[in-house]
Amino acid sequence: MDVQVERRRIEVDRQAVLATRISPPVRLPGILFVHGWGGSQRHDLVRAREIAALGCVCVTFDLRGHEHPPLDRDRVSREHNLRDLGVVHDWLCQDFRVDTEQIAVVGISYGGYLAALLTSLRPVRWLALRSPALYKDAGWNRPKQALHEDPDLMPFRHRRVSPAANRALAACARFRGDVLLVGAENDEIVPSPVMSNYQRAFSQARTLTTRLLTGADHALSDRRDQQAYTAILIRWLSEQILSRRSNSARRALARPDLS
Amino acid sequence: MDVQVERRRIEVDRQAVLATRISPPVRLPGILFVHGWGGSQRHDLVRAREIAALGCVCVTFDLRGHEHPPLDRDRVSREHNLRDLGVVHDWLCQDFRVDTEQIAVVGISYGGYLAALLTSLRPVRWLALRSPALYKDAGWNRPKQALHEDPDLMPFRHRRVSPAANRALAACARFRGDVLLVGAENDEIVPSPVMSNYQRAFSQARTLTTRLLTGADHALSDRRDQQAYTAILIRWLSEQILSRRSNSARRALARPDLS
Numbered sequence: 018m019d020v021q022v023e024r025r026r027i028e029v030d031r032q033a034v035l036a037t038r039i040s041p042p043v044r045l046p047g048i049l050f051v052h053g054w055g056g057s058q059r060h061d062l063v064r065a066r067e068i069a070a071l072g073c074v075c076v077t078f079d080l081r082g083h084e085h086p087p088l089d090r091d092r093v094s095r096e097h098n099l100r101d102l103g104v105v106h107d108w109l110c111q112d113f114r115v116d117t118e119q120i121a122v123v124g125i126s127y128g129g130y131l132a133a134l135l136t137s138l139r140p141v142r143w144l145a146l147r148s149p150a151l152y153k154d155a156g157w158n159r160p161k162q163a164l165h166e167d168p169d170l171m172p173f174r175h176r177r178v179s180p181a182a183n184r185a186l187a188a189c190a191r192f193r194g195d196v197l198l199v200g201a202e203n204d205e206i207v208p209s210p211v212m213s214n215y216q217r218a219f220s221q222a223r224t225l226t227t228r229l230l231t232g233a234d235h236a237l238s239d240r241r242d243q244q245a246y247t248a249i250l251i252r253w254l255s256e257q258i259l260s261r262r263s264n265s266a267r268r269a270l271a272r273p274d275l276s
Numbered sequence: 277m278d279v280q281v282e283r284r285r286i287e288v289d290r291q292a293v294l295a296t297r298i299s300p301p302v303r304l305p306g307i308l309f310v311h312g313w314g315g316s317q318r319h320d321l322v323r324a325r326e327i328a329a330l331g332c333v334c335v336t337f338d339l340r341g342h343e344h345p346p347l348d349r350d351r352v353s354r355e356h357n358l359r360d361l362g363v364v365h366d367w368l369c370q371d372f373r374v375d376t377e378q379i380a381v382v383g384i385s386y387g388g389y390l391a392a393l394l395t396s397l398r399p400v401r402w403l404a405l406r407s408p409a410l411y412k413d414a415g416w417n418r419p420k421q422a423l424h425e426d427p428d429l430m431p432f433r434h435r436r437v438s439p440a441a442n443r444a445l446a447a448c449a450r451f452r453g454d455v456l457l458v459g460a461e462n463d464e465i466v467p468s469p470v471m472s473n474y475q476r477a478f479s480q481a482r483t484l485t486t487r488l489l490t491g492a493d494h495a496l497s498d499r500r501d502q503q504a505y506t507a508i509l510i511r512w513l514s515e516q517i518l519s520r521r522s523n524s525a526r527r528a529l530a531r532p533d534l535s
Contacts, residue, residue, distance in 0.1 A: 070522040
């Protein structure tokens with residue numbers, strides 16, 4: 018669904034003026050936000066609001082186990098939450114305004130891990146991961162909480178892991194869209210080797226943009242780090258979405274019948 | 277037509293996740309470009325393309341007397357061209373996608389003068405004038421070309437003129453929308469007293485943003501001045517349009533039933 022260009026002669030005083038109308042695409046990008054473990058969609062609303070203003074349909078949601086009050090959080094598995102993400106993605110794509118070839122998924126921490134996995138199950142064009150977590154594949158259906166009982170989880174997050182050895186990284190290695198990867202310099206929960214594993218995995222991405230929030234911790238406890246992340250995300254999405262629309266208008270205006 | 281916010285329970289595995297969808301307004305801003313005397317809509321197409329990408333319906337057109345080949349240019353009056361502008365404005369507003377409360381008019385030189393006049397005849401929310409020309413009211417129906425035979429035209433452009441004494445400035449004095457006023461430092465056709473007359477006239481504008489292109493001439497002969505003007509215009513329009521949408525989303529999300 019591209020930018021439309023239309024030429025029209027408009028009558029005035031029994032003469033005519035030649036006018037050109039350039040209209041944005043009828044279908045809009047759809048942006049899906051995935052919060053981190055222990056978070057909620059409330060954390061995504063400010064960013065969703067700003068991005069909706071760019072002319073996108075935005076969806077936030079609460080992962081299972083994160084209702085208010087939270088029910089059964091200690092029984093929720095990655096499989097459960099990945100299914101949550103799938104049905105919400107489907108709901109977004111069912112919106113008649115949404116161009117299903119223009120879906121962005123924006124995930125933080127555990128939500129970034131799920132977002133990476135989703136790319137192997139649903140169409141995703143843009144993937145924005147902030148401090149995406151990494152887990153071993155083993156125990157896929159175990160409660161997510163229980164994964165942290167493994168004394169080797171943090172050592173695992175300091176090791177080099179190849180896409181062949183990890184389901185989330187394998188999804189990244191197959192991903193051919195555009196990627197934003199934002200890390201926090203002093204992140205002890207998702208340390209820099211995890212970021213490197215993700216970065217290496219995106220070898221087939223159309224474009225890769227990495228950013229580092231200097232002095233920030235995993236939760237971006239300092240409000241200024243939150244603002245910096247929001248600014249990075251909005252700038253990147255604007256660039257991706259607006260440049261795509263502008264290119265489509267350039268092509269439309271270059272049509273021989275309009276020159 | 278404001279940003280829409282919708283809460284929905286989506287079923288998954290016989291449970292439900294709570295999702296929020298934030299959608300941009302259904303109606304889009306409409307942007308009307310008015311070229312200068314001796315120009316053509318071709319000069320506006322790059323800017324129109326960039327602004328359409330922001331999610332606006334853009335219209336450019338050739339003023340009467342500026343067809344290819346130009347017919348009767350020496351017989352065209354301000355009245356003729358203002359009627360041209362009126363019918364093209366109506367065509368833009370008839371587009372079902374366009375929110376008629378969100379119309380911007382962008383005019384250069386003589387086109388800026390016409391754009392100022394249009395605000396007294398049609399709804400205009402945003403007015404962007406680049407080096408708007410100024411003419412005496414007398415001889416309204418004379419050919420526009422003939423106005424330049426008056427030896428007092430350039431002295432007039434160096435005098436202080438009040439809204440009470442000039443139809444275009446009177447329209448500016450009644451205008452209550454947002455204004456961008458861009459001048460060229462070395463403009464000999466629209467010298468700085470004209471810019472000052474316009475600036476003073478906008479005493480009731482909701483907001484006023486003035487910018488000066490340092491070292492530029494009236495035609496912006498240097499390509500870099502063209503680029504600087506385009507950047508100023510796009511930044512201003514983005515700010516106006518996106519901040520309006522973002523505020524509307526903020527209000528929508530603050531509704532008690534969504535908190």
